[in-house]
Amino acid sequence: MKLLMPYITGGIVPGWTAFLSAFAHAGADMIEVGLPFSDPTVDGPTIQEASDAALARGTTPASVLADLAGTRVGIPLVASTYANIALRPGFGDALAAAGVTGLIVPDLPLDELAGLDVPGVQVSLLASPATPDDRLAEIGRRSQGFVYAVSVMGTTGERDRLAPSAVLLAARLKQVTDLPVLVGFGISTPQQAAEAAAAADGVIVGAAVMRRILDGANPAEVGGFVASLRAALSPVAPVR
Template identity: 55%
Template sequence: MNALETRTRAARDAGRKLLLPYVTGGVTDDWGDLLRAAVDAGADAIEIGFPFSDPTLDGPVIQQSSDQALRRGATTRRILDEIARVAPPVPVIAFSYANLVLRPGADAYCAALADAGVGGLIVPDLPVDEMAPVAAAAQAHALDLALLAAPSTPLRRCADIARRSRGFVYAVSLMGTTGARSRPHESARELVRCLREETDLPVVLGFGIAAPGQAAEAAGYADGIAVGSALMRRLLDGATTAQLGAFLAQLRAALEPAG
């Protein structure tokens, strides 16, 4: 197993719920400091969003954070240089669209990620039946390619996604783009159940988790949560790194078992 999957399995087997915050690379001058704050708050791994001009899966908050990063001159190389400089002591997962991966070539892209210390990769617009070249490149460079499943995913395809994912399986809580909701949709619980029938990988729930109560609810049936829009909304509204770290610490506390 690679470092990411080793970490996620160890946490799950120890009864610890996973906390995976998402940070848009290059969104501010000091975005690297947020990686350190996330680690201090109890993050088990960190997703780094690589800004893309047409982020089809992302809602308005992540789109805004990506636009801001691109206007500031964010590039894949600059983001990787910052990840290497900070060198977080938890696995880093690149959240990157297919165009960014395929333009330089999957092998070159995965090699660059690995050289910067990245341990995982998510490509949300890459269908499972077209992933073979990227999966091979990821495996060659010791990257865990985590796949996404949604409530609308047919059972047979869901099983394929679960079996071919590495590191963890990303369960999308509802049909729609990223962004905060009042609570995870009930379909999320059924999706997690279906995925667990097909794999023993940890299942992480994402999309729509924005508050400690939602995190606690998700922890009742998933192995952890990914939180992005709620964190980036606070950053875009001017929250300090300390305030963002405090928010993540609240989520971490909500994921812990009562008593």
């Protein structure tokens, strides 16, 4: 079965953890929880807006993790944040205490992974269409949990079509790792999700989810969108 990981910015609205349960009920396999940050360098306008809104509410990494510690949704939770938060002393312990089992740090270079102290948490690495073959192979070897295939050279955000580079990158990664390859950045519709998953092992959907939350959709409504993604992925044949 193809994997589906929707994204949410932690603390985006009061009672935001209700969306986690809605995602799980809709068929998500994992959930990416973004820790809001003032300078999200790889994120486009939608996730930037979400981070700003969460920060304006007084959200902090500690408050997001505290909310997660009191929430059990039955599927893995993967935190995403930036290096200057992830490299702080005690961050790994805080993740574990919150029940987080995975981590994405998009601005942490492969060469600086040794500075990341998160025992018991799987660190999934990112690869882009411009990643050279030798470095791609090293990413495949050193990633944990899955490899995040960045579909385009750009920031996150909704797009009207799947970039051809997404399929090419997924195929390259499948040659160098046995881990699941998940395509993200720009997956905006069920049709795009199915197209990406035909070449990869699943998809990550962020801006399209957050746009709905920012526009006022409730957990059931956003869960319906996640369910449509799940339905689109279900009939896709396994990668061979």
